[in-house]
Amino acid sequence: MIWQFDLIILVFLVITAIISLQVKDLLAASMIYGVYSFLMCLLWAGMAAVDVAFTEAAVGAGVSSVFLIATVFRTSRRSSD
Template sequence: MILPLDFILILFVFICAVAAITIKDLLSAVVILGAYSFLMCLLWTEMAAIDVAFTEASVSASIGTVLMIGCVAKTKRRSKD
């Protein structure tokens, strides 16, 4: 545990989560989820859970983002509300 990093990273993750659900454009939401996964991986690493961090890194940095972009490509991208 490194306490100062802990609080800062939790704040960042919170910002990312709020931004991802309030944004209108779906592709932007996907991009912000990418940032969310980066910070989440940092948080896991900081708590010394290396295996979980590795899983988070490998899954959401590549395949997660790619599959979400594919799903956005098959739907209407901009929501009206």
């Protein structure tokens, strides 16, 4: 794959991972985790792993974000750290 793409997506991956763990609002954390999953999906599609990328697009960016949001709405939205 094109290494420039690879480099940019990997840097964004680290940034989104840190932000989704640092942000205090859990709803925002869930959404940024969805962004992280989608970036990961792009990376795998570039690495010729299309089946894995497809699964991650459906599961990681789609369903698991919905699960996290459902839990956040049923518990509390604020996080202390």
